[in-house]
Structure formats: C-alpha cells, structure tokens
Amino acid sequence: MNALLIYVVSGITIGATYALIGSGFVVVHRVTHVVNFTQGTLAVFGGLISYSLLSFSIPHGLAEVLAVLLTGLIGLVFAFVTIGKRGTPPLTALLITLGLSILSEGIFVTIWGQAPIAPEGLGGATVLLGASIENQRLLTAGISAIAFILLGIFFGRTYLGKGMTAAASNPRAAALVGIDSRRMGFIAFAIAGMLGGLAGVVTAPFSPISFSSDLPLALGGFAAAVFGGLSSPWLTVVGGLVLGISGQLVAGYFGGSYQTVAALVMLLVVMIARHKSLSAEEAK
Amino acid sequence: MLSITALSRSYGGVFAVRDVSLVVGQGELRGIIGPNGAGKSTLMNLISGQTQPLRGSIHFDGARLERIPTHRRARLGIAIVFQGARLFRGMTVLENVMVGATSITQSGAFAAALRLPAQRREEHHIRERAVAALARVGLSDWADRPADSLPLGQQRRVQVARALAGAPKLLLLDEPASGLRAAERRDLSDLIAQLHGEGMTIVLIEHDVAMVMKLATRIAVLDLGQVIADGTPEEVRSNQRVIDAYLGTEVSRAHS
Numbered sequence: 265m266n267a268l269l270i271y272v273v274s275g276i277t278i279g280a281t282y283a284l285i286g287s288g289f290v291v292v293h294r295v296t297h298v299v300n301f302t303q304g305t306l307a308v309f310g311g312l313i314s315y316s317l318l319s320f321s322i323p324h325g326l327a328e329v330l331a332v333l334l335t336g337l338i339g340l341v342f343a344f345v346t347i348g349k350r351g352t353p354p355l356t357a358l359l360i361t362l363g364l365s366i367l368s369e370g371i372f373v374t375i376w377g378q379a380p381i382a383p384e385g386l387g388g389a390t391v392l393l394g395a396s397i398e399n400q401r402l403l404t405a406g407i408s409a410i411a412f413i414l415l416g417i418f419f420g421r422t423y424l425g426k427g428m429t430a431a432a433s434n435p436r437a438a439a440l441v442g443i444d445s446r447r448m449g450f451i452a453f454a455i456a457g458m459l460g461g462l463a464g465v466v467t468a469p470f471s472p473i474s475f476s477s478d479l480p481l482a483l484g485g486f487a488a489a490v491f492g493g494l495s496s497p498w499l500t501v502v503g504g505l506v507l508g509i510s511g512q513l514v515a516g517y518f519g520g521s522y523q524t525v526a527a528l529v530m531l532l533v534v535m536i537a538r539h540k541s542l543s544a545e546e547a548k
Numbered sequence: 549m550l551s552i553t554a555l556s557r558s559y560g561g562v563f564a565v566r567d568v569s570l571v572v573g574q575g576e577l578r579g580i581i582g583p584n585g586a587g588k589s590t591l592m593n594l595i596s597g598q599t600q601p602l603r604g605s606i607h608f609d610g611a612r613l614e615r616i617p618t619h620r621r622a623r624l625g626i627a628i629v630f631q632g633a634r635l636f637r638g639m640t641v642l643e644n645v646m647v648g649a650t651s652i653t654q655s656g657a658f659a660a661a662l663r664l665p666a667q668r669r670e671e672h673h674i675r676e677r678a679v680a681a682l683a684r685v686g687l688s689d690w691a692d693r694p695a696d697s698l699p700l701g702q703q704r705r706v707q708v709a710r711a712l713a714g715a716p717k718l719l720l721l722d723e724p725a726s727g728l729r730a731a732e733r734r735d736l737s738d739l740i741a742q743l744h745g746e747g748m749t750i751v752l753i754e755h756d757v758a759m760v761m762k763l764a765t766r767i768a769v770l771d772l773g774q775v776i777a778d779g780t781p782e783e784v785r786s787n788q789r790v791i792d793a794y795l796g797t798e799v800s801r802a803h804s
Binding site: 350422423426427429430433434436437438439440441442443444445 | 596597598617618619620622623627628634635636637638639643646647648649650651653667670671674710711714
C-alpha cells in the first residue's frame with residue numbers, strides 16, 4: 265500500500281512535468297501548426313539556468329522565476345529562427361527545431377559540462393497517508409496545477425488568448441481582421457518556453473538533468489500532447505498524468521528499465537487509436 | 549478612396565486579372581460582377597493581400613497597398629467578408645466579433661498578458677464596440693451562442709458584424725449572398741443598403757446580378773480578367789459588350 269502510494273504520487277509529479285512540456289507542444293502547435301521539438305531542450309535550459317543562478321547566490325524564488333523568464337526569452341529566440349520568415353512550412357519549421365535542440369546540446373556541454381546537475385530544491389519530506397514524500401515533488405504538483413489554471417485563464421478569458429485561438433482556428437480570417445499570426449506564433453513560443461522552463465526548474469532538484477535529458481523529456485511531453493490531439497490542453501494534462509503514473513508503476517513493479525518502453529508503447533497506442541481524429545483535425 | 553491602376557496577375561501564363569483599373573469613391577457602393585472565372589475572386593485577393601500583383605498598383609487612402617501584409621491592411625481600415633473567412637470555431641458569436649476589433653487595438657501583447665489597467669479599459673471598449681456591431685446586424689440576442697451553431701444566414705451576418713467591429717473605412721463583400729436562401733438574401737441585401745445609407749464605402753462582388761443591380765451606385769463588369777464595362781447600373785445593363793459577354797438574359801430579367 266505504502267509502495268503503491270509512493271509510485272502514484274511520484275507518478276503524478278512526473279506526469280505534471282510531462283503535462284507542462286506537453287502543453288508547450290500544444291500551445292505552439294495550436295497557433296503555428298509546428299511541432300516544436302525544442303520543448304525538452306527548454307526544460308533542460310530551465311533546470312540548468314536555475315542551478316547557475318542559485319550558485320551566483322541569488323535567493324530561492326527569485327532565481328527560479330528568473331530562470332523561467334529566461335527560458336521564455338530563449339523560446340522567443342527559437343521562434344525567430346524557426347518561424348521568423350513568413351510562410352515557413354510547418355514541416356521545415358519542425359526540422360529547424362530539431363536542429364536547434366541538437367545545437368543546444370552542444371551549448372549545454374560547453375557551459376555546464378556533461379555530468380547531471382541537480383539544483384537545490386525544497387529539502388525535507390512530508391508524511392502523507394503513511395508515505396513519506398519529498399516536499400519538492402509536492403511543490404511540483406502544486407505549481408504545475410497553478411500554471412495550468414493560469415494557462416486556462418489566458419486562453420479562455422483574455423483578449424490576446426482569443427486572438428491566438430482565432431489565429432489557430434482560421435489563419436486567413438484572422439489576418440483579415442488584423443491579427444498578425446506570426447506575432448501570435450512568437451507569443452506561443454515564448455509561452456511554451458516558460459512552460460518548458462518551469463518543468464525543468466521544478467523537477468531538476470529531484471530528477472537531475474544533463475545535456476541529454478532533453479529527448480526523454482520531449483518524448484514524454486510529446487506523448488502527453490498527442491493524447492490531447494496536439495490541441496487540447498486538458499487532455500494533455502490527463503495524458504501526462506496517465507503516462508507519469510503508469511510509468512512509475514511499471515518501473516516500481518517491473519524495473520526501471522521498462523519505464524521508457526512503457527512511455528513509447530503508450531505513445532504508439534494513442535497515435536494508432538487517435539489516428540483518425542488527428543488527421544481529421546489536420547484536414548480542417 | 550480605393551484606386552486600382554493597371555493591375556495584373558497571372559497564374560501559369562494565364563491572366564486571371566489583366567490591366568484592371570478601378571476607382572472607388574468615398575461613400576460609394578461599387579458592384580463588381582462577371583461570369584465564373586472572370587477574375588472577381590483574384591481581384592478581391594489582390595485587394596486583401598492574399599495574392600501579390602504581377603504589375604500595377606493599389607492605392608488606399610493615400611497608401612500603396614501592394615507591399616503591405618494582409619494583417620496590416622486591416623489596420624488601415626479595410627474589412628472583408630468572404631466565404632473563406634469563416635467564423636472562428638470554439639468561440640461565441642460575441643467573441644468572434646470582438647476578435648474583429650483587433651485592428652483598432654493599441655496595447656501590446658505584454659500589457660494584454662499582464663492585464664494592465666489600460667488593457668482592461670481597452671477590452672471593455674472592444675466589448676462595447678462588438679455589442680454595438682451585433683446590434684447593427686440585428687443579432688444581439690445571439691451573442692452568447694457558439695458561433696458555429698448558427699444557421700448560415702446568421703453566420704454571414706456575424707461575419708459582417710466582425711468586419712464592422714474594426715470600424716473600417718472600406719467594407720469588401722465577396723459573394724456575401726452565396727449559399728443563402730431567398731429570405732436570407734433579402735435580409736442581407738437590406739443590411740447592405742442600410743450600411744451604405746449610413747455612409748459606409750462598400751465594394752460588393754457578387755454572383756447575384758439582380759442584387760448588385762439593385763444596390764450598387766456604380767458597377768464594373770469583369771470578363772476574362774478585364775474590365776469590359778464600368779458605369780451606373782443603367783449604363784451597364786444596356787451595354788452591348790456586357791450583354792454579349794455573358795449577361796444577356798440575366799440582365800434583362802434583373803431589369804424587369
């Protein structure tokens with residue numbers, strides 16, 4: 265019972281990470297139809313930057329917030345490179361994001377070296393239903409929940425969010441009413457940067473990251489996003505949680521090496537099952 | 549207000565629009581008609597910026613339009629209603645119309661994201677404009693319905709309201725009556741006449757010749773990409789080239 269609870273709780277925190285990264289995929293894809301494979305890279309940036317800021321003895325809280333803002337900025341730079349030229353086809357843009365993520369691995373190694381790094385987080389643990397759970401994991405779940413609520417408010421309630429939704433649903437009509445869809449794409453990339461950065465910042469303390477962490481993070485996030493048809497933020501959260509919890513259960517009962525396999529199997533199953541709805545979405 | 553000079557555009561060596569010159573004056577309701585393939589849609593795409601001209605120029609309010617991207621043209625005061633510009637799905641009628649007011653927004657993305665007071669005021673202002681635009685097309689009661697749940701005739705009116713919310717100087721209507729039933733056509737026709745009566749400058753491109761004949765102050769007739777006649781409805785109706793080119797029976801029917 266105790267073990268099960270621990271698996272579930274740690275699954276939720278990992279799932280929250282996937283969901284954060286996945287909603288980065290969703291935000292960018294909704295607005296620009298680009299699958300942004302720098303999403304895992306941005307998470308790595310977030311974790312490593314927060315580590316560096318903390319080592320410059322910038323206080324906790326401020327360092328983490330700064331790291332998230334900086335990854336937002338990096339997301340914006342990626343946007344300029346990826347979709348800065350008007351009329352770049354989404355497939356070309358996807359290849360550019362792959363290139364950027366490979367380039368970034370070089371940057372990681374140059375600046376931070378190859379060893380996994382764990383910035384200092386909330387120490388200690390809380391006893392919950394007889395299981396002792398790291399505080400940082402609880403923080404991750406809480407902060408992710410807040411991020412999703414803010415994201416929901418942004419898209420559902422604000423005028424800018426409406427403009428972005430409009431640009432996504434009908435680019436032609438959006439341009440005709442004066443919406444600059446490229447600018448909306450830039451904003452989407454910046455938001456995705458902050459989401460990815462946030463994922464890296466909150467999880468790095470309990471799950472050390474290195475230059476090569478981008479791919480597993482991107483894969484998990486992508487699987488969650490595919491669960492949401494690359495367009496639904498809420499299903500992405502569900503997908504992330506399912507993936508995180510099932511991954512932890514598999515790792516706990518069958519061994520850690522099966523975890524990635526479980527994620528990939530789920531990705532495949534979802535893609536095959538959702539194939540129809542995905543292509544229908546594209547056709548519209 | 550809108551002046552098109554020697555505009556040409558070809559696709560694969562075939563001219564869709566060839567040496568078209570047109571002037572639309574302030575407060576005018578200019579009709580553009582022509583048989584299928586006459587170049588009406590290409591002309592509209594050239595004005596809206598979805599296609600670039602091969603030669604020629606488009607002046608609007610003293611600005612040269614050809615090099616300006618589509619979304620900036622909207623900010624200059626050109627609003628367009630056409631079939632391809634469907635409503636935004638997943639939004640209510642009012643939200644659709646509010647998005648139409650984008651072209652008059654001032655505050656940047658940053659202010660909007662942070663919901664600064666200036667931006668809140670602007671949002672309030674936009675909402676009021678959108679409500680007024682909906683009232684103008686007679687859809688106030690439908691404001692909170694999902695936009696795609698409306699019948700086609702109403703959706704077309706929402707498109708008109710969306711265009712009006714941006715306070716345009718020029719309203720381009722590209723086949724606004726297509727797919728509508730007779731009663732819906734009549735309502736739309738009344739709405740266009742009413743907007744024109746309020747001083748709006750309108751360009752109406754339409755398949756329905758009778759509708760254009762009834763509404764327009766001047767009509768240009770396109771055939772095979774060229775303007776073959778340009779004048780009042782009476783002049784166009786009696787123009788032999790127009791009758792020969794395509795209308796014949798339809799014009800005389802519209803006359804009776």
